Amino acid sequence: MSDIVLKTENLGISFGGLKAVDNVNIEIKRKQLYGLVGPNGAGKTTVFNLLTGVYQPTTGCFYLNGEKLTGKTQEQINHKGIARTFQNIRLFNNMSVIRNVMVGLHNQPEFKCNPFVSLFRLPRHFKTEKAMREKAKEILRIFDLEDERNNLACNLPYGKQRKLEIARALATNPKLLLLDEPAAGMNPYETEDLMKIIRHIRDEFDLTILLIEHDMKFVSGLCDEITVLNFGTVLAQGKTEEALNNPEVIKAYIGE
Amino acid sequence: MSTIFDGLSLGAIYALIALGYTMVYGIAKMLNFAHGDIIMVGAYAILTTLAAGGHIGLALVVAVVTCVIFGIVIEKVAYKPLRGASPLAVLITAIGVSYFLQSIAQIIFGAKAQTVTVATFGTVSIGTAEISISSIITLIVGAVIMAGLTLFVKNTRTGRAMLAVSEDRGAAQLMGINVNRIIMITFAIGSALAACASIFYLMQIPSTEPTLGSMPGIKAFTAAVIGGIGSIPGAMIGGVLLGVIEKICLSIPVLAPYTTAVEFAMLILILLVRPIGLLGKKRREKV
């Protein structure tokens, strides 16, 4: 029971009568790597937007470790422990790589620092800054980005930008990490590398990860369970191999 | 009664200016801060033509032509290079253009207000109220222009292309619409409307100065926002509403000194309560 990190109950949203997501029930256990797949426009990213408070669901609700988070703002949901990356990369482009991660560390209790402390440059300010920098370096090391830390985020190659987004999300110390197409645009070598990193951070940080991905090799190599969405509704759910071999799923992908 | 009527004709002027704002905002997705100053250009064009002994009809033609040329040149020189840049960058450039026009006008014509007598009309009495004929002309011509514009947008090829560009510039381009040409036409129409506004303005207040356009410009933008930016009927309703409110405020002694404040407070309120204005459309930000 306490093993379930994320639980959605009849989660749904409609835009002007069109049900973009309808009646989605997902249960994700602790430290699980869970996949969310489906054709384009199936509502995968919309599910992420619901889970992070960008949209408020019209029906149903979701729980993180048993706590109901429906109706909370994006900031609050992040504080409760859900972090995400974006399908179309949204980095802080005019900031250096390390500062991107430091923004992620902003709300960690060990780096609390009143704005007025910073305004007056009290010793606390320096201590916090130094600790944050060290912590950020530590996170960047996992993603092999430490050497790039002083580059501007927008100057990184595409694959590294994707990794930086994950690093930044990880910095917020989430319980549940939502990855929106993390391997999109990566070459096979980078994808392989990313799979290792994802497994590593799952173990290291005791994370539960929900990911959207089109690369089926990536999904079946990483996830033990998946949910397949089509037109906003759940088409199949369960063990990866079984769900992917479901005739309905094959029909949705390939057609009749 | 005459207050309301004055308000209506002032509102018609605001509406004409607001139409320019709304069309440019809808299609080029930019706030053309210099739009108000095009009115000033029109007013000086009329002044110069009349001073040279031209007929009022000729003055009107000269004003329209001058304004259209100014509008197109400004768009080509100042705004086109910034297509695709941050909207704030475009807004700052537009402010620069507005300053440019004002200072050039001041250097050429002087800062002093100059009298322009467009035409003298009498008043007619309807019931107890005295209504100036110029107000009536303003109202009628304003209404005709707006109706014509609505028909143009709805029923012509160019008009429909304008709608398409305002919906989705990228898609319109893929459909073979020359977006740059459409934006240029929009600026031309907006400037022509501003020229019309300038002649009506001079009918009501027969003097011109370099800063003539800035206040009416900002107020017309207010009107466009109230009506819902991007919407042609919205600009008309907003303009007329604002004109009436302004005249009513001015007629109440307690409120009169605060008229500008009341109008701007209305703008802020509308933006906070219903940012899409009365007839605007809602858009969703993609995440």
Place this chain on the structure above:
Amino acid sequence: MAKLKKIKISDYFCYIMVAAVMLVSFVVAQTGNLPRSYSNLLVQIAYSIILAVSLNLVVGFLGELSLGHAGFMCVGAYVGSYIAMQLAEVIDNKLIVLLLSMIIGGLLAAFFGFLVGLPALRLKGDYLAIVTLAFGEIVRTIFKNMSVFGKAMGLSTQAIKYDTRKDTSLYLVSFITVLVVLFFVQNLIRSKHGRAITAIRDNEIAAKAMGINVTFYKLFVFVIAAFFAGMAGVIYGHYTTPVLYSFFSYNYSIEILVMVVLGGMASINGSIIAAALITFVNFQLQSHLSGDQAALKYLIYALILIVLVIFNNAPKLAPIKDKFSPKTLLVKAKGHRHPGEIRSDTGDWRVIPSKIKMDEVLSVDLQQNTEFTPDKPQKGGK
């Protein structure tokens, strides 16, 4: 990776610059050779720097355009000067009166900053710019009509005005205030809070997803910027008389914006230099030009705005600029591989932040609404 902590002169450049001007002018004043007009100019430069730096917080760091900065100054000038005149009757020391009134004037302006910050939570870009403009005009109209503040005649501050003929100390106080403001601003932008603010500028949606309290930081920036502008207003009230509503028109807000644009978005040093330069040029123009030629000032402003903004932001010019930018040339000369490797955090600070994409301009932040409003299917007519 233990690295020796180096003190970088560039980090302290702004203090050095301001302190140097202050000291040089102080020495000259001691020898009795400082012309009165120049001590006036110094005060003008001081409050211009405060205004430009505080506006840069809003425009360059938070990425919102404010066209009502003179409005905050107006609040500070009227209220601060009024309070200073009341205090002057109780307290004998002129300096204490000035400092107290500066704080009170600043606080009241900060309250107005809070009020303007509220719309900033819902509106962005052009809309917010117009709201700030409207705010500035409203404030001006209200002060113009209040009998306490002398209505259309303006508030006479003769009682507290520093007579620059006898007492040139106002420029010293002003420059020390500039240093204090710079201290706070520099500290803020180099802290985690400054990082959060620039994160909001770069990508508001991502900042929210990272748990940054966008509401708090937006209000915070507006309040702080308004506080400093209010202080500048109080200095203005001690420098000239009467405090007149017409000075604080939106033309003046734009003048401050010109300083920020000229100095560069998110560049504090740039704002300081630009503020001093513009004020100096103004000062010279005012004493040499009269009548209609005075419009030349605005012509210069116009050209600064148009040329600089197009040059720095035009997408088509970007590759050409890249080729010839000193940064690239330097990198080429040294043979580095990463042209993006620069130490500063602000990126290409001249470029106006574009957190709003062209097609998102019209979108209103619906995420603030707790209640979900479904969007209508798009119809052709409008």
